[in-house]
Amino acid sequence: MPCSLPRTALLAALPLLLLTACATPGDSASRASPADPATLAAQLSAGDAPWPQERWWSAFGDAGLDALVASALRESPSLRIAEARLAKARALADSAGSLRFPDVSSSLQATRQRYTENGMIPKPYAGSILTSGELALDFAYDFDFWGRNRDRLAAAVSQTRAAGAERESARLLLVAAVVQSWLRLDRSYRVLDIVEAQRTQRERQLQLTRRLFDAGLAAAGDVASADAALAAARQDMQAQREQITLQRHQIAALAGFGPDFAATLPRPQLPDPAAGGAALPSVLPADLLGRRPDLVAARWLVEAARGSAAAARAEFYPNVNLIAFAGYSSIGLGNLLKSGSGIAGWGPAISLPIFDGGRLRAGLDSANADLDLAIEQYNQTLLDAVREVADQAASLAALAGQQGEAQHALAQAAKTRELTQIRFAAGLASELTLLADDDAWLARRRALVDVNERSLETRLGLIKALGGGYDAAPQSRTHEDAPASAAQ
Numbered sequence: 001m002p003c004s005l006p007r008t009a010l011l012a013a014l015p016l017l018l019l020t021a022c023a024t025p026g027d028s029a030s031r032a033s034p035a036d037p038a039t040l041a042a043q044l045s046a047g048d049a050p051w052p053q054e055r056w057w058s059a060f061g062d063a064g065l066d067a068l069v070a071s072a073l074r075e076s077p078s079l080r081i082a083e084a085r086l087a088k089a090r091a092l093a094d095s096a097g098s099l100r101f102p103d104v105s106s107s108l109q110a111t112r113q114r115y116t117e118n119g120m121i122p123k124p125y126a127g128s129i130l131t132s133g134e135l136a137l138d139f140a141y142d143f144d145f146w147g148r149n150r151d152r153l154a155a156a157v158s159q160t161r162a163a164g165a166e167r168e169s170a171r172l173l174l175v176a177a178v179v180q181s182w183l184r185l186d187r188s189y190r191v192l193d194i195v196e197a198q199r200t201q202r203e204r205q206l207q208l209t210r211r212l213f214d215a216g217l218a219a220a221g222d223v224a225s226a227d228a229a230l231a232a233a234r235q236d237m238q239a240q241r242e243q244i245t246l247q248r249h250q251i252a253a254l255a256g257f258g259p260d261f262a263a264t265l266p267r268p269q270l271p272d273p274a275a276g277g278a279a280l281p282s283v284l285p286a287d288l289l290g291r292r293p294d295l296v297a298a299r300w301l302v303e304a305a306r307g308s309a310a311a312a313r314a315e316f317y318p319n320v321n322l323i324a325f326a327g328y329s330s331i332g333l334g335n336l337l338k339s340g341s342g343i344a345g346w347g348p349a350i351s352l353p354i355f356d357g358g359r360l361r362a363g364l365d366s367a368n369a370d371l372d373l374a375i376e377q378y379n380q381t382l383l384d385a386v387r388e389v390a391d392q393a394a395s396l397a398a399l400a401g402q403q404g405e406a407q408h409a410l411a412q413a414a415k416t417r418e419l420t421q422i423r424f425a426a427g428l429a430s431e432l433t434l435l436a437d438d439d440a441w442l443a444r445r446r447a448l449v450d451v452n453e454r455s456l457e458t459r460l461g462l463i464k465a466l467g468g469g470y471d472a473a474p475q476s477r478t479h480e481d482a483p484a485s486a487a488q
Helices: 007-021 037-041 056-060 063-075 077-100 148-214 220-254 259-264 293-314 359-425 431-465
Strands: 103-114 129-142 319-331 342-351
Touching: 056 063, 056 148, 063 148, 063 220, 077 148, 129 342, 148 220, 148 293, 148 431, 220 259, 293 359, 359 431
Parallel strands: none
Antiparallel strands: 103 129, 129 319, 319 342
């Protein structure tokens, strides 16, 4: 006699049979692992120090620079692009978050049609032209037993936070570019002052040399040499004025304006470059890399990729939805709201992938590859960040020594010039000797301007490498069920 099982036993065994027949994710998983920032940065220092403030450029004490930065932050297209990307990421997170809640919708339909005489519609409706109507309220809810929607939400929230950090990274790059251009404009003006003094001094040298030549006390080569030195000074003046014009144009573009705005820019009023500008940490804390917005963005992109990979894995498991509806349906609009026209129904909807030709496995492999890519990009960003900070710190230490030597050389040139002035006043030195010492003194001044400008730009580079005062705290617009790792 054939064996038979009760219907309830068959229903109870059905999920097990489906699970044994369905597609499975197998052992597909990510192979990369994020590097440890503390390990890489520990060699920089183990101390603690204050970070650059959020408005670090204000420490330069230049009102013109403050106004330019404010204009750039307000008008720059690059920041507007970053803002648009953030707004899109927030909208996608809101869309993913809506999957946690039931979907309730209403519908009203009215259809004018002729009903067939040979179908399921009985007479007197068969063969007639009538208007059918339906008014219903539909309900659907995804139970999300396997966390697919939760993982999608976690990925979307991480994408939003990454977009927020990328916006701050764009902001930092823009402000740093404005400040760097302003520093270079200040250096060009300082060099122009020196070159103009050199031109005046070399004009006097040429006059005296020509007099000596006319008196038979100098050779024609001396006149030619003095004339060439004057031409070089004039060429240098033209080059510095060109640099000033180009730097003004660049600053105007960074501030969000056209070239006409460049003509309205004042001369920078920065303090003495030897003073060092904005304050920086005296030591570099081991956790400094947490303040870099590009690194924060890369970390959130890893979290987003991890959530997407988890959601792709959940696609292999059954999806259970509850569907229900209630309302009215009738043939003839006059009957629509009558009590006998009521309709209602509910029931579960279960879907389970059994054979999909490898589509789900390919999707999971792709998501794991994206996760590996995000992790390795984070690791590369971390390595670059450590190198940038170490390079800027090393350059600052070297430039401190160069500044000291340049100041010493200038002091000695000034002393030599002063002694020559005394000898000239006593008739013991010629004016040409005095002018030659002036030339050497001006050259030492220019060398100091150059090394001071390099020092300021390097300090700016370190501020940028330290994150420019960026606060890496989570953005206020987040969802309650953000991934646990995202709150760290």
